[in-house]
Amino acid sequence: MAPSELQELCDTAGSFHRRGYAFGSTGNLSVRVGPHVWITPTGKPLRDLEPEHLAQIDLQGAPLNGVLPSKEYPFHLLAYESAGPGVAGVVHLHSTHAVALSCLATLDESDPLPLMTPYYRMRVHPLAVLPYFRPGSPELAEAVGRAAEAHHCILLRNHGIVCLGGTIAEAADRAEELEETAKLFFLLRHERLNLLTPDQRDEIDRAFRTGRA
Ligand SMILES: [Zn+2]
Structure with a gap:
Protein backbone atom coordinates (compact mmCIF):
# COMPACT_ATOMS: atom_id res chain seq x y z
CA MET A 1 0.00 0.00 0.00
CA ALA A 2 1.26 3.47 -0.88
CA PRO A 3 2.39 5.59 2.06
CA SER A 4 -0.11 8.33 2.97
CA GLU A 5 2.49 10.93 1.93
CA LEU A 6 1.99 9.93 -1.72
CA GLN A 7 -1.75 10.54 -1.65
CA GLU A 8 -1.14 13.84 0.13
CA LEU A 9 1.33 14.84 -2.61
CA CYS A 10 -1.25 14.02 -5.31
CA ASP A 11 -4.00 15.92 -3.46
CA THR A 12 -1.74 18.95 -3.00
CA ALA A 13 -0.73 18.91 -6.68
CA GLY A 14 -4.38 18.73 -7.77
CA SER A 15 -5.31 21.57 -5.47
CA PHE A 16 -2.55 23.78 -6.94
CA HIS A 17 -3.82 23.03 -10.44
CA ARG A 18 -7.50 23.65 -9.62
CA ARG A 19 -6.70 26.99 -8.01
CA GLY A 20 -4.44 28.23 -10.80
CA TYR A 21 -1.12 28.07 -8.93
CA ALA A 22 -0.01 25.54 -11.56
CA PHE A 23 -1.20 25.53 -15.17
CA GLY A 24 -0.52 23.47 -18.29
CA SER A 25 2.09 20.91 -17.33
CA THR A 26 4.12 23.35 -15.20
CA GLY A 27 5.10 22.73 -11.60
CA ASN A 28 6.50 19.71 -9.82
CA LEU A 29 6.27 18.36 -6.28
CA SER A 30 8.11 15.67 -4.36
CA VAL A 31 8.21 13.94 -1.01
CA ARG A 32 11.04 12.03 0.62
CA VAL A 33 10.00 8.81 2.30
CA GLY A 34 12.94 7.04 3.92
CA PRO A 35 15.68 6.49 1.30
CA HIS A 36 13.43 7.25 -1.67
CA VAL A 37 11.94 10.32 -3.33
CA TRP A 38 8.54 10.31 -5.03
CA ILE A 39 8.09 13.06 -7.59
CA THR A 40 5.46 14.13 -10.09
CA PRO A 41 6.03 12.74 -13.61
CA THR A 42 7.48 14.69 -16.52
CA GLY A 43 5.21 16.41 -19.02
CA LYS A 44 1.93 15.82 -17.15
CA PRO A 45 -0.41 18.39 -15.57
CA LEU A 46 -0.59 18.34 -11.78
CA ARG A 47 -4.30 17.43 -11.90
CA ASP A 48 -5.81 13.95 -11.50
CA LEU A 49 -2.59 12.34 -10.26
CA GLU A 50 -2.74 9.09 -8.28
CA PRO A 51 0.17 7.54 -6.35
CA GLU A 52 0.84 5.06 -9.18
CA HIS A 53 1.52 8.00 -11.55
CA LEU A 54 4.44 9.26 -9.42
CA ALA A 55 8.07 8.50 -10.25
CA GLN A 56 10.04 6.76 -7.51
CA ILE A 57 13.78 7.44 -7.50
CA ASP A 58 16.58 6.97 -5.02
CA LEU A 59 18.63 9.83 -3.58
CA GLN A 60 21.12 9.55 -6.48
CA GLY A 61 18.33 9.81 -9.07
CA ALA A 62 18.21 6.16 -10.13
CA PRO A 63 14.72 5.25 -11.39
CA LEU A 64 12.94 2.62 -9.30
CA ASN A 65 9.48 2.17 -10.80
CA GLY A 66 9.65 2.91 -14.55
CA VAL A 67 7.87 6.29 -14.38
CA LEU A 68 9.87 9.19 -15.86
CA PRO A 69 10.38 11.89 -13.21
CA SER A 70 10.01 15.63 -13.72
CA LYS A 71 13.06 17.00 -15.51
CA GLU A 72 13.71 19.12 -12.42
CA TYR A 73 14.33 16.06 -10.22
CA PRO A 74 18.05 16.99 -9.81
CA PHE A 75 17.20 20.15 -7.89
CA HIS A 76 14.74 18.28 -5.69
CA LEU A 77 17.46 15.77 -4.80
CA LEU A 78 20.08 18.43 -4.08
CA ALA A 79 17.57 20.38 -1.99
CA TYR A 80 16.96 17.29 0.17
CA GLU A 81 20.67 16.61 0.43
CA SER A 82 21.52 20.18 1.47
CA ALA A 83 18.58 20.76 3.78
CA GLY A 84 19.03 17.53 5.74
CA PRO A 85 16.51 15.26 7.42
CA GLY A 86 14.24 18.10 8.56
CA VAL A 87 12.96 18.55 5.00
CA ALA A 88 10.70 15.91 3.44
CA GLY A 89 8.64 17.91 0.91
CA VAL A 90 9.56 20.20 -2.02
CA VAL A 91 7.20 22.31 -4.15
CA HIS A 92 8.15 24.05 -7.42
CA LEU A 93 5.64 26.36 -9.12
CA HIS A 94 5.48 28.96 -11.88
CA SER A 95 2.74 30.87 -10.02
CA THR A 96 2.01 34.14 -11.79
CA HIS A 97 2.81 36.84 -9.24
CA ALA A 98 5.96 35.18 -7.98
CA VAL A 99 7.19 34.79 -11.56
CA ALA A 100 6.33 38.45 -12.21
CA LEU A 101 8.43 39.39 -9.18
CA SER A 102 11.29 37.23 -10.50
CA CYS A 103 11.28 39.23 -13.77
CA LEU A 104 11.60 42.72 -12.23
CA ALA A 105 14.79 44.50 -13.28
CA THR A 106 14.43 46.65 -10.15
CA LEU A 107 14.24 43.68 -7.73
CA ASP A 108 16.42 44.09 -4.64
CA GLU A 109 17.82 40.56 -4.55
CA SER A 110 19.02 40.93 -0.97
CA ASP A 111 15.56 42.02 0.24
CA PRO A 112 13.07 41.05 -2.48
CA LEU A 113 9.77 41.75 -0.67
CA PRO A 114 8.84 44.37 1.93
CA LEU A 115 7.63 43.20 5.34
CA MET A 116 3.91 43.75 4.81
CA THR A 117 2.47 40.92 6.93
CA PRO A 118 3.60 38.71 9.82
CA TYR A 119 2.84 35.58 7.76
CA TYR A 120 5.48 36.38 5.16
CA ARG A 121 8.00 36.70 7.97
CA ILE A 154 13.85 30.34 -3.17
CA LEU A 155 12.90 32.65 -6.05
CA LEU A 156 14.34 31.61 -9.43
CA ARG A 157 14.90 34.60 -11.71
CA ASN A 158 12.59 34.58 -14.77
CA HIS A 159 11.24 31.16 -13.79
CA GLY A 160 9.42 30.45 -10.51
CA ILE A 161 9.73 29.37 -6.90
CA VAL A 162 11.02 26.43 -4.88
CA CYS A 163 9.74 25.90 -1.33
CA LEU A 164 10.86 23.28 1.19
CA GLY A 165 9.07 21.91 4.24
CA GLY A 166 9.16 19.22 6.88
CA THR A 167 6.07 17.86 5.08
CA ILE A 168 4.54 18.51 1.67
CA ALA A 169 1.82 20.48 3.47
CA GLU A 170 4.38 22.80 5.03
CA ALA A 171 6.18 23.29 1.69
CA ALA A 172 2.80 24.04 0.05
CA ASP A 173 1.90 26.56 2.78
CA ARG A 174 5.15 28.39 2.14
CA ALA A 175 4.62 28.40 -1.63
CA GLU A 176 1.10 29.83 -1.24
CA GLU A 177 2.27 32.47 1.22
CA LEU A 178 5.05 33.51 -1.17
CA GLU A 179 2.72 33.71 -4.18
CA GLU A 180 0.09 35.69 -2.26
CA THR A 181 2.70 38.05 -0.82
CA ALA A 182 3.99 38.72 -4.34
CA LYS A 183 0.39 39.42 -5.39
CA LEU A 184 0.00 41.91 -2.51
CA PHE A 185 3.24 43.55 -3.54
CA PHE A 186 1.95 44.20 -7.05
CA LEU A 187 -1.44 45.39 -5.74
CA LEU A 188 0.32 47.91 -3.50
CA ARG A 189 3.41 48.65 -5.54
CA HIS A 190 2.53 52.29 -6.21
CA GLU A 191 1.05 53.00 -2.76
CA ARG A 192 2.76 54.26 0.35
CA LEU A 193 3.08 51.18 2.55
CA ASN A 194 2.58 50.78 6.26
CA LEU A 195 5.24 48.13 6.93
CA LEU A 196 5.84 46.19 10.13
CA THR A 197 8.35 47.93 12.38
CA PRO A 198 11.63 46.34 13.52
CA ASP A 199 10.08 45.80 16.98
CA GLN A 200 7.07 44.06 15.47
CA ARG A 201 9.37 41.95 13.30
CA ASP A 202 11.48 40.94 16.33
CA GLU A 203 8.36 40.02 18.28
CA ILE A 204 7.28 37.69 15.43
CA ASP A 205 10.73 36.11 15.32
CA ARG A 206 10.67 35.43 19.07
CA ALA A 207 7.22 33.87 18.90
CA PHE A 208 7.31 31.95 15.61
CA ARG A 209 10.85 31.69 14.32
CA THR A 210 10.98 29.04 11.59
CA GLY A 211 13.48 30.43 9.08
CA ARG A 212 16.93 28.91 9.00
CA ALA A 213 19.11 31.84 7.93
ZN1 LIG B 1 10.00 25.33 -13.54
Whole structure:
Protein backbone atom coordinates (compact mmCIF):
# COMPACT_ATOMS: atom_id res chain seq x y z
CA MET A 1 0.00 0.00 0.00
CA ALA A 2 1.26 3.47 -0.88
CA PRO A 3 2.39 5.59 2.06
CA SER A 4 -0.11 8.33 2.97
CA GLU A 5 2.49 10.93 1.93
CA LEU A 6 1.99 9.93 -1.72
CA GLN A 7 -1.75 10.54 -1.65
CA GLU A 8 -1.14 13.84 0.13
CA LEU A 9 1.33 14.84 -2.61
CA CYS A 10 -1.25 14.02 -5.31
CA ASP A 11 -4.00 15.92 -3.46
CA THR A 12 -1.74 18.95 -3.00
CA ALA A 13 -0.73 18.91 -6.68
CA GLY A 14 -4.38 18.73 -7.77
CA SER A 15 -5.31 21.57 -5.47
CA PHE A 16 -2.55 23.78 -6.94
CA HIS A 17 -3.82 23.03 -10.44
CA ARG A 18 -7.50 23.65 -9.62
CA ARG A 19 -6.70 26.99 -8.01
CA GLY A 20 -4.44 28.23 -10.80
CA TYR A 21 -1.12 28.07 -8.93
CA ALA A 22 -0.01 25.54 -11.56
CA PHE A 23 -1.20 25.53 -15.17
CA GLY A 24 -0.52 23.47 -18.29
CA SER A 25 2.09 20.91 -17.33
CA THR A 26 4.12 23.35 -15.20
CA GLY A 27 5.10 22.73 -11.60
CA ASN A 28 6.50 19.71 -9.82
CA LEU A 29 6.27 18.36 -6.28
CA SER A 30 8.11 15.67 -4.36
CA VAL A 31 8.21 13.94 -1.01
CA ARG A 32 11.04 12.03 0.62
CA VAL A 33 10.00 8.81 2.30
CA GLY A 34 12.94 7.04 3.92
CA PRO A 35 15.68 6.49 1.30
CA HIS A 36 13.43 7.25 -1.67
CA VAL A 37 11.94 10.32 -3.33
CA TRP A 38 8.54 10.31 -5.03
CA ILE A 39 8.09 13.06 -7.59
CA THR A 40 5.46 14.13 -10.09
CA PRO A 41 6.03 12.74 -13.61
CA THR A 42 7.48 14.69 -16.52
CA GLY A 43 5.21 16.41 -19.02
CA LYS A 44 1.93 15.82 -17.15
CA PRO A 45 -0.41 18.39 -15.57
CA LEU A 46 -0.59 18.34 -11.78
CA ARG A 47 -4.30 17.43 -11.90
CA ASP A 48 -5.81 13.95 -11.50
CA LEU A 49 -2.59 12.34 -10.26
CA GLU A 50 -2.74 9.09 -8.28
CA PRO A 51 0.17 7.54 -6.35
CA GLU A 52 0.84 5.06 -9.18
CA HIS A 53 1.52 8.00 -11.55
CA LEU A 54 4.44 9.26 -9.42
CA ALA A 55 8.07 8.50 -10.25
CA GLN A 56 10.04 6.76 -7.51
CA ILE A 57 13.78 7.44 -7.50
CA ASP A 58 16.58 6.97 -5.02
CA LEU A 59 18.63 9.83 -3.58
CA GLN A 60 21.12 9.55 -6.48
CA GLY A 61 18.33 9.81 -9.07
CA ALA A 62 18.21 6.16 -10.13
CA PRO A 63 14.72 5.25 -11.39
CA LEU A 64 12.94 2.62 -9.30
CA ASN A 65 9.48 2.17 -10.80
CA GLY A 66 9.65 2.91 -14.55
CA VAL A 67 7.87 6.29 -14.38
CA LEU A 68 9.87 9.19 -15.86
CA PRO A 69 10.38 11.89 -13.21
CA SER A 70 10.01 15.63 -13.72
CA LYS A 71 13.06 17.00 -15.51
CA GLU A 72 13.71 19.12 -12.42
CA TYR A 73 14.33 16.06 -10.22
CA PRO A 74 18.05 16.99 -9.81
CA PHE A 75 17.20 20.15 -7.89
CA HIS A 76 14.74 18.28 -5.69
CA LEU A 77 17.46 15.77 -4.80
CA LEU A 78 20.08 18.43 -4.08
CA ALA A 79 17.57 20.38 -1.99
CA TYR A 80 16.96 17.29 0.17
CA GLU A 81 20.67 16.61 0.43
CA SER A 82 21.52 20.18 1.47
CA ALA A 83 18.58 20.76 3.78
CA GLY A 84 19.03 17.53 5.74
CA PRO A 85 16.51 15.26 7.42
CA GLY A 86 14.24 18.10 8.56
CA VAL A 87 12.96 18.55 5.00
CA ALA A 88 10.70 15.91 3.44
CA GLY A 89 8.64 17.91 0.91
CA VAL A 90 9.56 20.20 -2.02
CA VAL A 91 7.20 22.31 -4.15
CA HIS A 92 8.15 24.05 -7.42
CA LEU A 93 5.64 26.36 -9.12
CA HIS A 94 5.48 28.96 -11.88
CA SER A 95 2.74 30.87 -10.02
CA THR A 96 2.01 34.14 -11.79
CA HIS A 97 2.81 36.84 -9.24
CA ALA A 98 5.96 35.18 -7.98
CA VAL A 99 7.19 34.79 -11.56
CA ALA A 100 6.33 38.45 -12.21
CA LEU A 101 8.43 39.39 -9.18
CA SER A 102 11.29 37.23 -10.50
CA CYS A 103 11.28 39.23 -13.77
CA LEU A 104 11.60 42.72 -12.23
CA ALA A 105 14.79 44.50 -13.28
CA THR A 106 14.43 46.65 -10.15
CA LEU A 107 14.24 43.68 -7.73
CA ASP A 108 16.42 44.09 -4.64
CA GLU A 109 17.82 40.56 -4.55
CA SER A 110 19.02 40.93 -0.97
CA ASP A 111 15.56 42.02 0.24
CA PRO A 112 13.07 41.05 -2.48
CA LEU A 113 9.77 41.75 -0.67
CA PRO A 114 8.84 44.37 1.93
CA LEU A 115 7.63 43.20 5.34
CA MET A 116 3.91 43.75 4.81
CA THR A 117 2.47 40.92 6.93
CA PRO A 118 3.60 38.71 9.82
CA TYR A 119 2.84 35.58 7.76
CA TYR A 120 5.48 36.38 5.16
CA ARG A 121 8.00 36.70 7.97
CA MET A 122 6.88 33.46 9.61
CA ARG A 123 6.54 31.23 6.55
CA VAL A 124 8.78 32.63 3.81
CA HIS A 125 11.54 34.89 5.10
CA PRO A 126 14.42 34.79 4.32
CA LEU A 127 13.70 34.50 0.59
CA ALA A 128 16.74 33.56 -1.51
CA VAL A 129 16.97 34.91 -5.08
CA LEU A 130 18.90 32.90 -7.66
CA PRO A 131 20.05 34.13 -11.08
CA TYR A 132 18.43 32.66 -14.18
CA PHE A 133 19.57 29.18 -15.17
CA ARG A 134 18.08 27.01 -17.89
CA PRO A 135 15.27 24.82 -16.52
CA GLY A 136 16.51 21.27 -16.01
CA SER A 137 20.18 22.29 -16.07
CA PRO A 138 22.80 21.01 -13.63
CA GLU A 139 23.67 24.64 -12.86
CA LEU A 140 20.12 25.28 -11.65
CA ALA A 141 20.21 22.14 -9.50
CA GLU A 142 23.54 23.12 -7.92
CA ALA A 143 22.33 26.65 -7.18
CA VAL A 144 19.10 25.39 -5.59
CA GLY A 145 21.12 22.93 -3.52
CA ARG A 146 23.38 25.71 -2.21
CA ALA A 147 20.43 27.97 -1.40
CA ALA A 148 18.62 25.14 0.40
CA GLU A 149 21.42 24.99 2.97
CA ALA A 150 20.00 28.13 4.59
CA HIS A 151 16.60 28.88 3.03
CA HIS A 152 13.18 27.28 2.88
CA CYS A 153 12.00 29.55 0.05
CA ILE A 154 13.85 30.34 -3.17
CA LEU A 155 12.90 32.65 -6.05
CA LEU A 156 14.34 31.61 -9.43
CA ARG A 157 14.90 34.60 -11.71
CA ASN A 158 12.59 34.58 -14.77
CA HIS A 159 11.24 31.16 -13.79
CA GLY A 160 9.42 30.45 -10.51
CA ILE A 161 9.73 29.37 -6.90
CA VAL A 162 11.02 26.43 -4.88
CA CYS A 163 9.74 25.90 -1.33
CA LEU A 164 10.86 23.28 1.19
CA GLY A 165 9.07 21.91 4.24
CA GLY A 166 9.16 19.22 6.88
CA THR A 167 6.07 17.86 5.08
CA ILE A 168 4.54 18.51 1.67
CA ALA A 169 1.82 20.48 3.47
CA GLU A 170 4.38 22.80 5.03
CA ALA A 171 6.18 23.29 1.69
CA ALA A 172 2.80 24.04 0.05
CA ASP A 173 1.90 26.56 2.78
CA ARG A 174 5.15 28.39 2.14
CA ALA A 175 4.62 28.40 -1.63
CA GLU A 176 1.10 29.83 -1.24
CA GLU A 177 2.27 32.47 1.22
CA LEU A 178 5.05 33.51 -1.17
CA GLU A 179 2.72 33.71 -4.18
CA GLU A 180 0.09 35.69 -2.26
CA THR A 181 2.70 38.05 -0.82
CA ALA A 182 3.99 38.72 -4.34
CA LYS A 183 0.39 39.42 -5.39
CA LEU A 184 0.00 41.91 -2.51
CA PHE A 185 3.24 43.55 -3.54
CA PHE A 186 1.95 44.20 -7.05
CA LEU A 187 -1.44 45.39 -5.74
CA LEU A 188 0.32 47.91 -3.50
CA ARG A 189 3.41 48.65 -5.54
CA HIS A 190 2.53 52.29 -6.21
CA GLU A 191 1.05 53.00 -2.76
CA ARG A 192 2.76 54.26 0.35
CA LEU A 193 3.08 51.18 2.55
CA ASN A 194 2.58 50.78 6.26
CA LEU A 195 5.24 48.13 6.93
CA LEU A 196 5.84 46.19 10.13
CA THR A 197 8.35 47.93 12.38
CA PRO A 198 11.63 46.34 13.52
CA ASP A 199 10.08 45.80 16.98
CA GLN A 200 7.07 44.06 15.47
CA ARG A 201 9.37 41.95 13.30
CA ASP A 202 11.48 40.94 16.33
CA GLU A 203 8.36 40.02 18.28
CA ILE A 204 7.28 37.69 15.43
CA ASP A 205 10.73 36.11 15.32
CA ARG A 206 10.67 35.43 19.07
CA ALA A 207 7.22 33.87 18.90
CA PHE A 208 7.31 31.95 15.61
CA ARG A 209 10.85 31.69 14.32
CA THR A 210 10.98 29.04 11.59
CA GLY A 211 13.48 30.43 9.08
CA ARG A 212 16.93 28.91 9.00
CA ALA A 213 19.11 31.84 7.93
ZN1 LIG B 1 10.00 25.33 -13.54
